[in-house]
Amino acid sequence: MSLKEAAERVAGEFEFDGEGVRKAVKEFLKEMDDGLQKDGTYMSQIPTYVTAVPNGTEKGLYMAVDLGGTNFRVCSINLHGDTTFSLTQSKTKIPKELMTAPTAQELFAFLAKQIEGFLKEHHNEHYEGHIRRHKHKTPNANPATDETEIFNLGFTFSFPVNQIGINRGLLMRWTKGFDIADAVGKDVCALLQTEIDRLHLPVRVAALVNDTVGTLMARSYTSPGKTGTLLGAIFGTGTNGAYVEKLSNVTKLTSNKEADGTYDNSTGEMIVNTEWGSFDNGLEVLPNTPYDVDLDKESVNPGIQMFEKRVSGMFLGEILRRAIVGLLKDKSVSLFGDSDSSVNDLHTTTNIAKDSALFKQWGLDTSFLSLASGDNSAGLKIIRQSLSKELSISSSSLEDAEAVKLIAAAVGRRAARLAAVAIGATVVQSGRLNSMEGKEGGELDERDVVDVGVDGSLVEFYPDFEAMMRGALREVPEIGEAGEKRIRIGIAKDGSGVGAALIALVASKELKVVEEESD
Ligand code: ADP
Ligand code: MG
Numbered sequence: 397m398s399l400k401e402a403a404e405r406v407a408g409e410f411e412f413d414g415e416g417v418r419k420a421v422k423e424f425l426k427e428m429d430d431g432l433q434k435d436g437t438y439m440s441q442i443p444t445y446v447t448a449v450p451n452g453t454e455k456g457l458y459m460a461v462d463l464g465g466t467n468f469r470v471c472s473i474n475l476h477g478d479t480t481f482s483l484t485q486s487k488t489k490i491p492k493e494l495m496t497a498p499t500a501q502e503l504f505a506f507l508a509k510q511i512e513g514f515l516k517e518h519h520n521e522h523y524e525g526h527i528r529r530h531k532h533k534t535p536n537a538n539p540a541t542d543e544t545e546i547f548n549l550g551f552t553f554s555f556p557v558n559q560i561g562i563n564r565g566l567l568m569r570w571t572k573g574f575d576i577a578d579a580v581g582k583d584v585c586a587l588l589q590t591e592i593d594r595l596h597l598p599v600r601v602a603a604l605v606n607d608t609v610g611t612l613m614a615r616s617y618t619s620p621g622k623t624g625t626l627l628g629a630i631f632g633t634g635t636n637g638a639y640v641e642k643l644s645n646v647t648k649l650t651s652n653k654e655a656d657g658t659y660d661n662s663t664g665e666m667i668v669n670t671e672w673g674s675f676d677n678g679l680e681v682l683p684n685t686p687y688d689v690d691l692d693k694e695s696v697n698p699g700i701q702m703f704e705k706r707v708s709g710m711f712l713g714e715i716l717r718r719a720i721v722g723l724l725k726d727k728s729v730s731l732f733g734d735s736d737s738s739v740n741d742l743h744t745t746t747n748i749a750k751d752s753a754l755f756k757q758w759g760l761d762t763s764f765l766s767l768a769s770g771d772n773s774a775g776l777k778i779i780r781q782s783l784s785k786e787l788s789i790s791s792s793s794l795e796d797a798e799a800v801k802l803i804a805a806a807v808g809r810r811a812a813r814l815a816a817v818a819i820g821a822t823v824v825q826s827g828r829l830n831s832m833e834g835k836e837g838g839e840l841d842e843r844d845v846v847d848v849g850v851d852g853s854l855v856e857f858y859p860d861f862e863a864m865m866r867g868a869l870r871e872v873p874e875i876g877e878a879g880e881k882r883i884r885i886g887i888a889k890d891g892s893g894v895g896a897a898l899i900a901l902v903a904s905k906e907l908k909v910v911e912e913e914s915d
Contacts, residue, residue, distance in 0.1 A: 399729050416813075417820075438678065440670070442668065442671060443646050445659045446902055449616040450902070452479035456474075458549070459548070461549060462552040463507065469486070471484060472514075472547070475894075481894050486513075509595070515599075548900040550603045552605040552892040555571055564604065607895075608891075611630060611891035612667060613891070613894075616898075618894075622842070627639040627848045629815075630852045635704050636673055642664065643663075643665055675703035688715065706811065708854065720803065748788065749789075762853075768805070769801060769804050779800055823883060824875065846884065851889065855887075865885075
């Protein structure tokens with residue numbers, strides 16, 4: 397078999413046709429529904445207690461902090477009320493010893509200390525004024541004036557939590573190298589608030605924020621027009637989405653004993669964090685090549701995050717690596733073998749270093765897929781250079797590079813079409829495309845747009861990722877060509893900054909509503 401034919405055969409294994417897309421959308425809708433009703437389903441469909449999305453007119457000064465794996469970010473965000481904002485931020489590396497501190501208090505005291513430093517540096521008048529008033533506090537000081545001086549803060553906390561209220565969430569377990577036993581099971585917002593109060597800072601932890609929800613909020617604020625965004629979706633290291641659901645559909649909410657009943661239900665909506673990385677863990681509809689099977693088997697969490705393992709940046713490079721190795725082992729074809737290298741440099745022989753990353757798990761980064769499928773240079777020079785630099789494969793031929801490009805493009809295309817399943821199913825679930833029924837052929841106006849915010853290196857940098865998603869969206873009968881045109885997709889930057897600030901804003905309003913109700 398010629399190398400070209402063999403590469404086409406492997407690329408063909410990644411085909412995910414219209415029928416596949418339609419079946420997967422149907423299953424996705426079913427699993428969304430399951431998750432809204434009960435716990436323990438593939439898609440967790442976590443209620444976030446956020447019941448409104450911004451429209452760009454919101455105003456005010458808010459704070460946001462983000463405890464990721466490595467850094468702690470503190471920022472203040474000034475929302476100008478015209479879809480724009482300004483952001484001031486600082487970033488500190490979390491000291492290693494605090495990640496495994498004997499008590500949670502040590503870590504959270506450090507975080508509060510960073511907030512204090514940030515306030516002193518960037519909002520000193522605010523800070524000093526508050527401290528002064530605190531010292532001279534008289535028993536009948538008017539709490540209402542105090543209230544306006546307080547920063548509402550959104551807390552992005554990227555560890556698994558059982559969220560039981562807009563600013564209440566119990567730590568389920570640590571990940572990413574953190575290990576502080578006494579924090580598990582505790583409310584991380586309360587842990588932070590306690591340390592903030594110890595320093596008398598004018599800050600209230602108003603909301604616990606998931607990064608996907610932040611993406612949705614950030615997009616909804618910055619998107620053109622006043623229509624609220626439907627979905628925030630991340631295609632980066634991992635993949636996940638959060639969308640606006642009808643409150644009456646979130647039936648499991650009312651049956652959660654621990655859940656805090658105090659949220660504003662006047663909008664009739666709630667943002668739901670899908671955790672769609674685990675869509676179809678049972679592999680009813682997901683494509684499953686031998687490379688997918690082996691990748692999963694040798695992963696740290698076999699059998700889970702099955703959708704994510706076919707869609708996101710952490711895995712696509714590894715799928716491609718396995719497909720290339722598979723072709724290399726096929727003795728009937730000659731990949732990196734110089735057999736058909738009339739175009740190869742004369743007198744050179746392709747050589748793969750013994751310690752090439754090609755033979756190591758996770759050896760190939762997903763950015764290589766972007767590079768390979770986007771290489772239109774003469775003689776595919778860019779791929780060949782990159783094979784040499786990143787995989788220590790010297791003097792590869794044009795035919796080799798063509799084969800690699802073909803397979804890389806197939807892996808990327810399948811990921812984009814799978815991503816479209818998640819987006820398409822969410823759009824169908826929302827019913828927002830039905831609003832134009834009977835208006836066929838009419839002019840599109842702003843109200844007919846279904847807005848989707850996306851974030852992550854894959855969707856941002858992979859060539860034509862959006863175009864390929866759109867191709868698949870058109871193949872879904874409930875969407876079709878007319879529906880696809882109404883879906884507007886835009887990058888949402890800074891979800892953990894401006895998005896968290898917006899959730900703090902919504903939450904502070906909800907707190908007021910709840911307080912008024914209980915008066
Ligand atoms: P995070 O998920 O941590 O927020 P990113 O959105 O930047 O960060 O996603 C990082 C992931 O994207 C990594 O898995 C990386 O391999 C992948 N990636 C980085 N650059 C590119 C690129 N140019 N094209 C496709 N994937 C990329
Ligand atoms: Mg990200």
